[in-house]
Amino acid sequence: xxxxxxxxxxxxxxxxTLTERPEPSPAINDVVVQVHASGFVPTELEWPSTWVDRAxxxxxxxxxGHELAGVVxxxxxxxxxxxxxxxxFGLADWxxxxxxxxxxxxxxxxLAGLPGDVDFTEAASLPISGLTAWQGLxxxxxxxxxxRVLAHGAAGAVGTMVTQLxxxxxxxxxxxxxxxxxxxxxxxxxxxxxxxxxxxxxxVGEVDLVFDVVGGDVQKRSARLIGPGGTLVSxxxxxxxxxANGLAIDFVVEADxxxxxxxVQRVRDGRLRTNIGTVTTLDNAxxxxxxxxxxxxxxxxxxxx
Numbered sequence: 001x002x003x004x005x006x007x008x009x010x011x012x013x014x015x016x017t018l019t020e021r022p023e024p025s026p027a028i029n030d031v032v033v034q035v036h037a038s039g040f041v042p043t044e045l046e047w048p049s050t051w052v053d054r055a056x057x058x059x060x061x062x063x064x065g066h067e068l069a070g071v072v073x074x075x076x077x078x079x080x081x082x083x084x085x086x087x088x089f090g091l092a093d094w095x096x097x098x099x100x101x102x103x104x105x106x107x108x109x110x111l112a113g114l115p116g117d118v119d120f121t122e123a124a125s126l127p128i129s130g131l132t133a134w135q136g137l138x139x140x141x142x143x144x145x146x147x148r149v150l151a152h153g154a155a156g157a158v159g160t161m162v163t164q165l166x167x168x169x170x171x172x173x174x175x176x177x178x179x180x181x182x183x184x185x186x187x188x189x190x191x192x193x194x195x196x197x198x199x200x201x202x203x204v205g206e207v208d209l210v211f212d213v214v215g216g217d218v219q220k221r222s223a224r225l226i227g228p229g230g231t232l233v234s235x236x237x238x239x240x241x242x243x244a245n246g247l248a249i250d251f252v253v254e255a256d257x258x259x260x261x262x263x264v265q266r267v268r269d270g271r272l273r274t275n276i277g278t279v280t281t282l283d284n285a286x287x288x289x290x291x292x293x294x295x296x297x298x299x300x301x302x303x304x305x
Contacts, residue, residue, distance in 0.1 A: 002018060002020060004017065004064065004282070009045070013045060021101065023102075028076050030105050031076065033088060037301065038065045038098075039099075039129075039299065039300055040100065041128060064098050065092070065099035066092045067090075067128050068104060069087075069089035070089075088113060089260065090110045090111035091254075102304075107255075110257075114264065115264065121279060122274050123264065125275070126274065129275070130260070131256060136211055137211070141249075145170025147171050148209070149173050149211065150174050150176070150210045155177045159185075162211050164188060171209075172191050173189065176195075177195070179197055181193075205225070210225065210231070210233065212234040213235055224243075230246035231247045233250075235253070238250055276300055277295050277299060278297070278299045
């Protein structure tokens, strides 16, 4: 099968190679999925799990990519809940070969059924962005109706999901980004926009929840805005700045079949819009990843266009 592999951590995306690899076989409780579309997050090449296994041993050449939509082609021993020929989407294991390939073996529990009225390209944009937003808002942020939410990177793949879900559940959403992102942030449902290039962040006023995808100085300034009992939720590593009278939580997104079902149902009925930016093919993916153009929205590789 065709797959993109990486072998040199220092090389970044420039070290990616499209090559031939053996098709994977399913282990116990695994399925093999024929990948139709895969999502890609460029920062994956900075994650330790891309380069080493859970015991810290080198696992290169490794296949990046963790989001996928496709069709189940085989089941491992003991696998239940899915069937051969079923359309699925989900989040592949961090420490195993990923989804920038024509086939991937992964735990069946990390997949959910994909309704026939949602196409593969759209579905592949949902797992990391949708689950990150859902878990950050509800599992960790404990969002309640009427709260004020400050959503950083609100024009990005995660930020647009955060904005839409928070607004659906009755929050007042203040989205941030670059000045050029204003219209997009408002179109995805933010009540207000704040340009992080200006001084507006410090004038936002008290908020109940900060969803941080930026870190650094922005995180420190945001922590000061959190009111008593509020929460700073971060997806950029250990929190450096903690609110004086609230909580600070950093987390790594996890696969969750029930939450995937909630997310895809919202796409089906129009409550949730995807934010797909660049779409490329497996043959052209390496050159696309290495483009100097700014990629807006989710990057998708159509493995079977």
